[in-house]
Amino acid sequence: MSRVYETIPELLSMKSYPKELFYDGDLNLLKRTKISIVGSRKPTQYSRQMIQKLSSSLSKNGICVVSGGAMGIDATAHSGAGSSNTIAVLPCGIDLRYPAVNKNLLNEIQKSGLLLSQFEHGFTATPWSFVVRNELVVALGDVLVVGEADVDSGTMRSVEFALKMKKEIYVLPQRLGESSGTNQLARDSLAKVIYDIDEFVSKFSLSQNIEPIIKDDFIAFCTTNPTYDEALVKYPQRIFEAELSGEIEIRNGRILVI
Incomplete structure (x- = not known):
């Protein structure tokens, strides 16, 4: 764990610049x-x-x-990037891994990406530290993307920060009755x-040649919630690779996309 000593310009938009900032x-x-991408758990x-x-x-177009x-x-945003x-x-x-279920993901980010925290070594998460974390997440991004959130959710606190910082906010199109x-x-x-x-990414990419999203037929098939046996017959090799990499999960004999 090391301290960040240089000023990070993006964080000047926060109510108060962090007194301390640690990284690995x-x-x-x-x-x-x-x-910045936030949303429902x-x-x-x-x-x-x-x-x-x-x-x-x-990520493919050079954006962090x-x-x-x-x-x-x-977790989906981190793993997708x-x-x-x-x-x-x-x-x-x-030094801590919270939540524990994301331990492997956070360890990988530590090795080749970047972990940031305003809290000392050994500090355990508290209700107010999530709010502090959320403000920092919003401040770092050029804009904020909200993947999914209910009206009274904690995610909407991040939206409040973005509005105060006068950052643009983007959302996904959602069905009525979902993500209120x-x-x-x-x-x-x-x-x-x-x-x-692709159009959204082009707003922020330095390159004019946006790398298109490559459709993954296997993942598209798995979103239909097939049985394990159906997937095994259609994609015998891919199903094992996807399970090992954490792309899918098998529950009660059916495939779920993680």
């Missing part, structure tokens, strides 16, 4: 164009899939993804809707 990993990621399969595609496309290392949308193209801001000390928070933001014209991922 590659500080050069701070110099890249950055997009229990997102729908659709939101996971779209955030996975979005973060993957951002910033999130909070939590379950759900955060790849450990070497993402910054995880923690609500605890750099992002639907409200779009309805009230407080957020723009991402209807085309």
Whole structure:
């Protein structure tokens, strides 16, 4: 664990610049164009899939993804970007792994990406430290993408930070009755809707040649919630690779996309 001593310009938009900032990993990621992505800890399969595609496309086009290392949308954003193209801001000390379920993901980010925290070695997460973490996540990004959120969720606190910092907010198009928070933001014209991922990425990419999203037929098939036997017959080799890499999970004999 080391301290960050140089001033990070993006953090001047915070209510108060961090008194201390600790890191482990590659500080050069701070110099890249950055997009912050936040959202529900229990997102729908659709939101996971779209955030996975979005973060993957951002990463392939040289854009760093910033999130909070939590379950759900955060973990999907980090994994979609790849450990070497993402910054995880923690609500605890750099030496701790919270939540424990993301231990392997955070270890990979430590090795080739960047972990940031405003908290000393050994500090355990508390309700207020999540709020502190959220402000830092929002401040680092050029804009904020909200993958999914209910109206009264903690994610909407991040939206409040973005509004105070006068950052643009983007949301995914969602079905009625789902993600009430992002639907409200779009309805009230407080957020723009991402209807085309390539078009969104092109706004921030330095290259005019945006690398298109490559459709993965196997993952598309798995989003239909097939049985394990059906997937094994259709994609015998791919199913083992996907399970090992954590792309899918097998529950009660059926395939779920992670």
